Structures are given as structure tokens and as C-alpha cells.
Amino acid sequence: MQEYANSLALLGHAIAQQGGADFFSALSQSFVALPRCGGHVVILYYPANSKPQCLYNDCKTENTYQLEVQAYIDGPYIFDPYYQAQLDGLADGAYRLRDIAPDNFKKTEYYKHYYLPSLLADELCYLVTLGEQEYIHFSLTPADTSHKFPKSVLRYLNSLHTVIPALIKQHWQLSHAQSTRPVGEQYLNNTLQHALKHFGSSLLSPREQQVLQMLLRGHSGKSAAQRLGISSETVKLHRKNMYQKLDVSTLSELFYLFIDSLSLANTNSPSDPLIKYMGKQVAST
Template sequence: MTDIAQLSKWNRDLSQAISALGTDAFFPALIAAIQGQVRFDYPQVWLYHKDLPPQVLYHEIPDKALASQVDTYLDGPYREDPFYQTSMNQPRSKFYRLSRITAGKLRETQYYRDYYADTGTVDEAIYLSRLRGCNVINVCMMRLPRHGAFTEQDYETLYLLAEPISELIKSHSEHDDFAVTHLIQPGIDHQVDLAFRTFGASLLSPREKDVLELMLRGYGTDTSADRLGIALETVRRHRKSIYRKLDVSSQTDLFSLFINSLTCLGQAAGDDPLRIYMAPSQ
């Protein structure tokens, strides 16, 4: 395909994404536009905030890989993710390569040993958009062995697209429906610690509540056991009980329930916001 033909395709695909701003069709259209230029696997869109668990806003991960790619990631390793750390540390760029920010030493990290090695990913890059309220959205682009690592030409193409992609994500985030549903609003940050301490208290035992708070704060099973001074198997048993009592089946569902319940913090007045959130509508 000639450069003119490629540019024409990008313009058409980007127009589709622009038309979808503020709707659920935006991220699928944006990813399709990027993939029209560079092939990649397992597209994911993540929302990060320094005080809250990450949210996966959109993904195209097959069911068979969802647990290893998302739930395992949310069960603690995300804190060691170089992309997460970069996103929370006043990022300046709108495009990052994993090999660049790890200085080629990813395989030497605990993050690689505990999580990344099992994902089957051979290369990864992200687009990053800084939003108001310390929110950051990343569009993650992975490459699996079947496609090999990104080439230098791939990286050059992705880099050239970074500016419009980042700005489009920012524009999408400013639509009322998206902002109200997903973003931490100014003035609520100081209440987040209260939410960690009270969420689920009306349904769980005191020890289950301790385990839940560490889960929400991003600590894995091993670390939770160490911090609470209890056996690893005891933590696992408490986690199963928490899932059952809160009627969730994954870490993703648990984090979504927590974040959604934040809208009830004021009404809860220091009590469990989940009690208000799950109350039958009148």
C-alpha cells in the first residue's frame, strides 16, 4: 500500500472515531483506526488513578486469555507495571515503548517473573492521555509471538499518530456521560481513603474486611498474608468468601463494584457505601 493510500485510510478511520466521540463506539473505532496502520494483539484501554484500582474501559481479549491478562494483573502486579508507574509519575510523552522505559531489563524485574512472563507477550507499547483529576487513560498494544516484536517502522508509525490519538481520548473523556461514569471528580479524592475503610463492612466479617481493603489497595495474596500475619490459605479462603458475599466472580467485577459505589459515599455518611448502592430502588 502506498503512503498516500495509507494516509487516506487513516483519515477515513479516524473520522469514524471522531464521529463516535462520547459514545460506547469510540474506543472500538479508535483501536480499529490504529490497527489499520500497525497490527497488534489484545487491545486494552485502561483508566488509572493514583488512589484507586485500575479500570479496564475496553478490551478485545479472548475469553481464554482474560484471566491471565486482566484478573491476574489486577491482583497486585499492576503496581509494578512500568506503564502504570510511568502513568502515575507525571508523564510527559503520549507514546511509550516497554523496552524503552525498562531500559531493556524487563526480564530482570519481579513484575516479569510474577506476571508478565505468563502473558505470552513479546512486545508492548501504549498511548497515554493525561486527564483532569489525576486520571490517566492508556491504550495498550501488545504483540504476541505469532506477529513478533514491533519493527522500528511500526514504532515510527505509532509515534507519529500519538498526538491526535491522545487528544481524541481527552476529548472523549470530557463528554458528560463518560466523565460522570468513570472519572474521579475534583473534591472526592479526600474521601477515597474513607471508601477503602468502609466498603463492604455491612456484609463482611472484620477479618474479611481487612483482606478486602488490601485487595482494593492492590496487594496480592502473599503480601496480604504477610501484612495480616495469617496463613496464605486463610487469605485465599477469605477471598472466596468475599466474592460470594459481594456476588462478584472476578477481581475486575470487584473493582468495578467498588468504584461504582463511590457515588454513594455522601449518602452513606461514613458507613458502608455498598449498603446504599445495593439497596433496592424505591
Template structure:
């Protein structure tokens, strides 16, 4: 691992010169700063607030990649993303996807139906909690060709956490008005309200059953769900059979299809 000091100082200079700037003017030098320290294939910066559709602040994707990594993601899969769940909890830090993923994540329908399309070997995120429930996540992505981040690279990224957080808070410190505007627009088009409630409305499901569905689709095993909810594994399996019966399905693949279809 070798630091590109020329690129590092050039990126810092750009950021110092900025006063007020649009998303791209901030995202580009921030990406340059991070890429001078470690190699990665893509970067995407999302802002999250509750269940609202994430705001894509900046990315380095071409149009085809943008469709998979951003547009499809915003259509509903974000609700099952471990990064989204951590952002909602407003946990600050630098984490790999594998650090946050449930025990059955890599066998989940979310992984098989959406995440595998990205072709990523690893994703590392800077999580920066903001005011009014907003969290900004800077995701650095590596494809299978480049492979996972090595321990020295992760250590380097963690050393930059405070600097990245200061940059994010300086330029994107007031994102609530953008979320408010999006919420108002969604309400006008009849898409307001809690997303999970819309997904399972009029399905004759109990609150506990809805909670179990969310955890199943995120990639939790029955054992993991039981530990989280404080009930026996056998009880969770009974709930799952009842859920499938009520929904008229017989597999997790059908559950995922039903879930994503209900969010459109």
C-alpha cells in the same frame, strides 16, 4: 506496511458520530483506527491514578487472555510495570516497553513471574495525561509470532499521537469520579491507603529500604538504584542484605512472592 483507508475512514466516521458513549463504543472504533495503520495482536486501554487499581476501559482479549492481561495485572503486578510508572509521572508520548524498562527488567522477578506469561514480543503505549492526576494508556501488543514493531510502524503511530489524545480526552476526559467511587469502596472494605505502605507495614523496614525494595522488584540493578538514590553501589548491596535478613528470605523470588502476597 499498507494503510487500510476503508477501515480508517469507517472508524473515523464512527467516532465523529459519537456524542456520549460507553467504553466499548469508544474503544472499538479507536482500535479500528489504529489497526488500519499498523498490525497488532491485542489492545488494552487502562486509566491510572496514583497507586489506585487501574481501570480497564477497553480490551480485545478473550476470557482466558483477559485473566492474565487484566485481572492478574490489576491484583498487584501493575505496581511494578514500567508503563504504570510512566503513567504516574504523567509523561505524554508514544513509547515501547523497552524504552521505559529498567536495566534489569527482562531478568526481574516481575518479568519472570508475570510479564512472561503474556507471551508478548513488544508493547507500545500512547500515554495521555488527563486532569486530576489521571493518565490513560492505550497499549498495542504484539506476540512473539508477529514480532516487534518496525521503525516505519513506530513512526506512523507517533504521527497519530495528537489524534488519539484528542479522542481520549473527548470521551474519557472525566474519569476521576470513577476512581473516587473505587477508592470509597476500597476504604469500606479496609483496602484503602497507600499500597506500598500496606505491603511493608509492620516489617521494621526503613523508608530507604522500602524504596530499594520497590526499585529491585521493578528490575533495577544495584548500580541503577545507587544512581537514582545518589549512593554508592556497595551501600545498596548492604541495604539489600539487611532487607533480606529482616524479611527472613534469601532470594528475589521470595521477595516477589512476599510482595504480591501482601497486596491481596
């Protein structure tokens, strides 16, 4: 562990900053100092009732921040495999994206329009659960985002899988950090979750809805079949019927139909956002 002496020393310094305003910056520096890898860090807080907030980032330019952070916060985060895994109850720890992403993840519009432009070849995230649907993601990528983590660095990062979440939780308690909810953003997270849950419910059967959600999240037909306990042929049939009812022919069209309907989603009403969206489309013709 001698080669990680500097990183560990900086980690010790971060521990001394717990509860203070410089904690996340100090913690990040311990990872930036990793040998043969460096590090690029983004720390996001996910309140229960509004969209994510960036607690720390080391983006070099405003354009990079807009591309890698703000573009994510503005909506696509709902399809983030890390976020979805936490909503499904994944335990705190260190996870690489490739280890938790659905098998069809690289074919999703989320991957094409968020990950590909960011050129992220590898990512490891420390997941921290603070409360009911309240999380922190400590996301780390190699300094050269086109490279993967060296195996020795991954072993070191994984050795901290309980340490980092514990430090972040303790800091959060000491600092009594409270999320702010800017006007216009309050309850947005609930709205997005509601919209995804009820999307298509006015036109689709419950099983077709389940298949729709699996596909939007990046599962292949085979993976969806395994998770739903049905055959792949049944998934294909549900997918065919679903596409016909929604008047789409590709997963890409389905994704953008969901995105377009979000503008009319209402968190206070257990209704399908497509009802208002399609009504608006008819009215405009």
C-alpha cells in the same frame, strides 16, 4: 502514508464517535487495521482510589482475557513500569515498554509471572493523564504477540503521540465518564500504594527501604545507585542488610513476602504491613 489510508479513515470515524459509547471500539479498530501488523488492544482506566477497570479489550477468548487483563488488574499492575512512570510524572505520549522499563525489569517476578505467560514481544502504550493519579492506558501489541512492531508502523504510531491522548481526553470530558467502585475494591489502589511505600519500614532504615522499592520495581543495583545518588557498593551493602532483616535470600522471596503481606495492609494506618503479617506468622507457630 498511503498504506495507512484505511487506518486513518477509521481514525476519522472514531473522532466522530467522541463522547459516545462506541468511541473506544472505533478508536481500537483504526489500530487493528494497521498494515503488516494488525493490532491487539486493551484500554484500561486507572481511578485514583480503586484498582484499574477495563474499558475495552479485543481478547478472543475468556482464558486470554483472564491471563492478559484480569490477572493484571487483580494486583500486579502496581509494578507496571507504565503505571509507575506516570506516578513519577511521565508526560502523556506514546511509549514502548522497552524504552521506559527499569534495566532489571526482565528479572522481576512481575515480568516472569505476567509478561512471559502473555508472550508479549513488544508493546506500545499511549499514556493519558486525566487528573491526580487518574490515568488511561491505551495498550497496543502486534496481532502476533511473538513479533515486534515493524519500524514503519512504529513511526506511524509515534506520529500520533499527541493526537491519541488528546482525543481520549476530549472524549472523557464529553462523555462525563465516571468510574464505578465495586464494593470491596474501593480504595484498593491507595492500599497498594501505601503498602509499597511503608513495606519494611518497621525493620529497615529509610535508605534500605528506598533500595527495596527500587529493586521491587525492576531496577538493577547500578540503576538504583544512580537514582539514589549513592555508590553501587553501598546499594549492595543495603541489599545485604535488608535481606538479613527480612529473612529472605532472593528478590523472588522479597517479592512474595510483599504480596503475602498485602492481605493485611491497611490504607488508614501509616504502618508497615509486615507488622501484622509477622505477628500472624508467630501466632500460627
